Amino acid sequence: MAKLVATLATTHHPFYLKATTMPVEQQMPQAAEWKRKIEAYRETLTKAKPDILVMIGADHFHQFFLDNYPQFLIGKAPRYDATFYNEEREFSIPKYVLEGHEDLSNFMHQGLLDRDFDFAFSNELKIDHSIICPIITVRPDNDLPVVPIYANIFAPPLPSPKRFYQLGRAIREIIDEYPSDKRIAAIGSGHLSLELGGPRMFKETGPDPEFDRQAIEWLRNGDIEAILENVTHESLAASGNATAGFMEFILMLGIAGPEEADYVDSLDLFHTMEAYFTWYPEGEKV
Numbered sequence: 001m002a003k004l005v006a007t008l009a010t011t012h013h014p015f016y017l018k019a020t021t022m023p024v025e026q027q028m029p030q031a032a033e034w035k036r037k038i039e040a041y042r043e044t045l046t047k048a049k050p051d052i053l054v055m056i057g058a059d060h061f062h063q064f065f066l067d068n069y070p071q072f073l074i075g076k077a078p079r080y081d082a083t084f085y086n087e088e089r090e091f092s093i094p095k096y097v098l099e100g101h102e103d104l105s106n107f108m109h110q111g112l113l114d115r116d117f118d119f120a121f122s123n124e125l126k127i128d129h130s131i132i133c134p135i136i137t138v139r140p141d142n143d144l145p146v147v148p149i150y151a152n153i154f155a156p157p158l159p160s161p162k163r164f165y166q167l168g169r170a171i172r173e174i175i176d177e178y179p180s181d182k183r184i185a186a187i188g189s190g191h192l193s194l195e196l197g198g199p200r201m202f203k204e205t206g207p208d209p210e211f212d213r214q215a216i217e218w219l220r221n222g223d224i225e226a227i228l229e230n231v232t233h234e235s236l237a238a239s240g241n242a243t244a245g246f247m248e249f250i251l252m253l254g255i256a257g258p259e260e261a262d263y264v265d266s267l268d269l270f271h272t273m274e275a276y277f278t279w280y281p282e283g284e285k286v
Contacts, residue, residue: 002178005185006048009219009252009277010041012057012133012189013269014091030269037267037276038137044263044278045138048185052101053139054108054147054171056188056251057130058154069155070120072167074112075127075148076105082127096132101145104178108147111174117167125150134187151251153190153244161231164247165224168254175255186255190248192216192273195240202271208239212273216266219249219277222259252277 019028020035062084064070082096112119127148135142151167152158159167175184192215193208200207218227227250236243256279263278 002175002180002182002184004172004175004255004281005050005183006045007252007256007279008045008134008138008185008187009249010134010137010187010189011191011272011274011276012130013272013274014087014093014129014133016133017136018092030267034267034269034274037265041263041265041276041278042138042140045185045187048280049183050144050185051182052104052147052184053144054104054149054175054184054186055131055134056149056151056186056248057128057134058152058190058245058248059150060128060130061154062128063126064155066155069152070150071152071159072112072117073120073122073125073150074105074109075100075125076102076109076121077123077125078102080125080127080146080148082132084126084128087129087132091129093129093132093136096127096135096142098127098135098142098148099145101147104180104182104184105147107178108171108174111177112170115170115173117170130189134189138187151248153247158233158244158247160233161247161250162228164251165228165254168251168256172255172257186252188248188252188255191242191245192275193239194242194245194272196242198241200240204270205268206240206271206273208243209273211239211243212275215246215249216264216275219253219275220261220264222253222256222261222279224250224253224258227253249277257281
């Protein structure tokens with residue numbers, strides 16, 4: 001059977017590449033520290049020596065819109081074009097082509113259906129920065145095949161936080177059952193408190209520093225009971241109009257299991273709190 005060798009949950013700030021590669025004299029004050037933290041975080045994946053990446057993100061209304069937005073979707077293509085025009089223009093994210101892993105995608109899709117997750121699928125999925133940013137930060141060589149999964153965090157009505165956790169548990173079961181000797185890492189990206197286009201955007205901190213502090217501790221401790229007791233769609237919206245992205249972190253904790261994180265780091269970028277978590281399964285500690 002396949003092995004899950006690491007689970008990573010990360011924010012996906014689209015300005016990272018531009019902020020850390022522009023001329024030094026033009027860089028933001030946090031750029032050098034940000035780059036050091038990302039390079040240290042990257043090692044948590046490198047040390048796990050994965051063969052395949054299961055990538056969890058969300059479409060930022062690039063390919064799906066309010067008139068047709070699937071709750072959950074899996075890509076089943078042999079390769080995936082990535083990066084939309086506005087991401088190139090605004091964030092200087094280059095175009096990518098990601099290799100797919102059709103066999104695992106098909107196995108995963110069937111396994112999810114068998115577990116009562118009615119997944120949509122796409123053979124023509126184009127990937128946006130929710131998946132490309134983690135590729136840039138933790139696997140910049142882009143040398144591994146991927147299975148992309150999108151979860152809806154933008155178009156109401158949204159799945160519940162509990163459903164995100166249940167989906168994570170289902171994905172873990174399917175990885176463990178995959179008939180292969182491959183080493184698989186799961187990487188998901190989301191948000192802590194975040195405001196996009198609203199009155200709390202670009203403040204000195206994220207819109208809800210107290211939520212950020214508590215969320216990091218919940219994830220550090222693997223405390224899914226506290227998360228599901230305290231986190232609702234209403235509480236997330238109160239912390240920022242894009243804070244529903246925290247449910248992607250809940251999904252990743254589902255894949256990892258309710259365990260303490262093996263690696264935790266964060267960086268306050270004045271308008272958002274960046275955060276990075278890695279869990280290694282028992283027997284795969286590195």
